[in-house]
Amino acid sequence: MKIGDYNELTVARESSIGVFLCDEDGLEVLLPKRYVDEKIKLGGWLKAFVYKDSEDRVIATTEEPLATVNRFALLKVKEVTPIGVFLDWGLPKDLLIPKKEITSPPDEGDEVLIYVYLDRLTQRLAASMRLERYVSDRPENLNFGDxxxxxxxxxxxxxxxxxxxxxxxxxxxxxxxxxxxxxxxxxxxxxxxxxxxxxxxxxLQAPGYKAVDDHESLVLDALIEAGGFLPYHDKSDPEQIQKAFGMSKKVFKKVLGSLYKRGKVKLETGGIRLKQGGRRPKR
Missing domain, CATH: 2.40.50.140 (Nucleic acid-binding proteins)
Known part of the structure; x- marks a missing residue:
């Protein structure tokens, strides 16, 4: 059974305090009564998140946390205390950043990027702001353009x-x-x-002509929405192009060149015009 993650579990037996779920190794975990509804039947399967609650019990929940173990997440600070910082992660028991795992003290209401880990000694989930510890400096099978x-x-x-x-x-x-x-x-x-x-x-944009393919549909959609004409061209200010399309002027010029060669647009003095037949087919 994976603590801090989702598990596929079988509904094994009922109890006055909830139902007990069982994994393929025969380990049981309680799903408290507040999470049990009429859809949960004995012998059925259930996907549930497993963690230690405020009573230090390993329990299952059908609620969905904002982060899972061995993952990074941006979470809001709920309370700052002498022992650390408590984060809102969508479950009744807040997630703690222990004092030793804080890099720069945040304030209540701040959003912090953290890594969720499982404390091996206590089997409790905790968070760390020391993200460098949890990344590798040996990227494998990554190449230009991936x-x-x-x-x-x-x-x-x-x-x-x-x-x-x-x-x-x-x-x-x-x-x-x-x-x-x-x-x-x-x-x-x-x-x-x-x-x-x-x-x-x-x-943030695909390199070379991969970027052209990614952005052609964006320009065509913008032309259609504007009624077939846009006041942008290869002499337009780079900041205006970035604001309008979210791309560099270099990429924009390649997009225009590709659309022109394919007969989708006409290049005019004051901008670009959608040619008849240049619209993308509806899906």
Whole structure:
């Protein structure tokens, strides 16, 4: 049975305090009465989250926490105490960041990016702000242009640091970023390079002509919504293009070139016009 994670369990027996669920190894865990409804039947299967409650019992719940063990999450500070910081993670028992796991003391109401771990001694779930401990500096099978999932971590002199695929540390450089981002944002990104120190340089837009494919539909949709004409062209201000489409001027020019060659748009002095037949087919 996995503490701090979801388990597929069998409804084994009923009790005055709830029902007992059983895993494939025969280990039982209580699902308290407040979580039992008419859909739960003896012999049936149930997906439940398992953790230690405020009475220090290992229990199951059908409630869904905002984070699970061995994962990163952005959570709100509920209370600051002498023993640590308590976080709201969607369950009755708040998640504790022990004092030793705090890097910079947050205030009540702040949002902090943390890693959820299982204390081996107490078997309780806890959180840490020391994220470097939980990332590897040996990325495997990552190459230029590969798509990855990232969580934006914190501001850096050169840009933003991010957690890559819940395993590695990456960097988004300001001079290669053409959209607003903030701590805790989850999004897809692309590998620009894997450095010798194991850190990953990231791009928020697909490199080269992969970016053109990704953004053509965005420009076509914007043209359709605007009635077939947009006042943007290859001489437009880069900041205006970024604000309108969330892409760099370099990518925008490639998109226009591709749409023009495919006969989707006309390039006019004051902007771009959707050609008849240039609309994307409805799905």
């Amino acid at each position: 798509e990855v999932e990232i969580i934006v971590w914190k501001r850096h002199d050169l840009g933003y640091q991010a957690i890559v695929d819940e395993e590695y540390l990456g960097m988004i450089y300001d001079n290669q970023r053409f959209q607003s981002i903030k701590k805790g944002d989850r999004m897809k990104a692309y590998v620009n390079q894997v450095r010798t120190d194991g850190r990953i340089d990231l791009l």
